[in-house]
Amino acid sequence: MTTISRLWALDAPTVTMDDSIMMFGKGGTEITMPLPSFLIEHPVHGLLIFDTGIGGAGDPASVYGPAAQVYKMNFPAEYALDRQLESLGFTTSDVKRVVISHLHFDHTGGLHHFPGATGYIGSGEMRYAKTPDHHVAVHFMPPDLEAAAQIDWLELPVGYDHDVFGDGSVVILTLPGHTPGSLALQLRLPDASTLILSGDVAHDHDNVSCCAGMQADSDTAAAVESLKRLKLLRSRPDTTVWVNHDIADWERMRANGRQVI
Numbered sequence: 001m002t003t004i005s006r007l008w009a010l011d012a013p014t015v016t017m018d019d020s021i022m023m024f025g026k027g028g029t030e031i032t033m034p035l036p037s038f039l040i041e042h043p044v045h046g047l048l049i050f051d052t053g054i055g056g057a058g059d060p061a062s063v064y065g066p067a068a069q070v071y072k073m074n075f076p077a078e079y080a081l082d083r084q085l086e087s088l089g090f091t092t093s094d095v096k097r098v099v100i101s102h103l104h105f106d107h108t109g110g111l112h113h114f115p116g117a118t119g120y121i122g123s124g125e126m127r128y129a130k131t132p133d134h135h136v137a138v139h140f141m142p143p144d145l146e147a148a149a150q151i152d153w154l155e156l157p158v159g160y161d162h163d164v165f166g167d168g169s170v171v172i173l174t175l176p177g178h179t180p181g182s183l184a185l186q187l188r189l190p191d192a193s194t195l196i197l198s199g200d201v202a203h204d205h206d207n208v209s210c211c212a213g214m215q216a217d218s219d220t221a222a223a224v225e226s227l228k229r230l231k232l233l234r235s236r237p238d239t240t241v242w243v244n245h246d247i248a249d250w251e252r253m254r255a256n257g258r259q260v261i
């Protein structure tokens with residue numbers, strides 16, 4: 001049985017905002033949430049990155065303008081993906097594969113580090129990002145989409161889960177609804193347990209427990225179906241679901257620092 005060999009949850013920039021963004025029915029509590037990138041090492045095929053956070057390390061306002069202050073973006077220069085990879089003994093060109101959970105700006109800011117990589121993206125995601133519904137247009141960054149054009153994308157049809165290496169160690173799950181092409185990543189760990197990095201299919205565990213989505217979802221009904229699927233996966237005895245913007249998950253799973261496995 002092949003498993004991944006190592007997993008890092010890289011030091012992540014944060015934003016601070018009202019929690020009404022997380023789920024219908026929430027609001028009134030200020031939260032500071034991480035904008036993660038995960039580095040995964042396969043024993044034979046090397047490095048894969050899942051999501052790339054925001055851009056503008058050291059000066060987020062240079063990329064996002066006034067929004068950097070509105071959302072209290074905190075992104076120290078040393079958290080830049082290229083600098084973190086170097087500190088781990090790698091370079092950005094060692095990362096041969098990029099999986100993007102979806103194209104909202106808090107996941108695409110580092111795509112420019114990986115020109116020439118093979119990318120994995122959900123069906124319809126790129127088209128939606130370029131011509132989004134009006135109420136979510138602010139969530140997409142045209143310069144990031146230009147950087148994305150340098151990546152060789154493979155598109156996952158809705159309803160098809162892709163076993164990246166054909167050995168069960170890394171499987172991309174299609175879970176549409178937050179956006180048309182929303183994806184999660186299922187990893188088999190060295191102890192034979194399963195870890196699911198849920199991207200933005202959920203924003204905290206309450207989304208999963210209640211099967212309730214959020215304002216920014218492109219398709220509320222589809223989002224609820226995907227949350228039902230995630231809730232079933234979470235109920236498996238050998239499976240952990242890491243909700244990537246969930247603050248408690250972030251603190252618990254990174255209790256020993258950025259190298260998780």
Ligand SMILES: [Zn+2]
Binds near residue numbers: 104106107200245
């Ligand atoms: Zn997000």
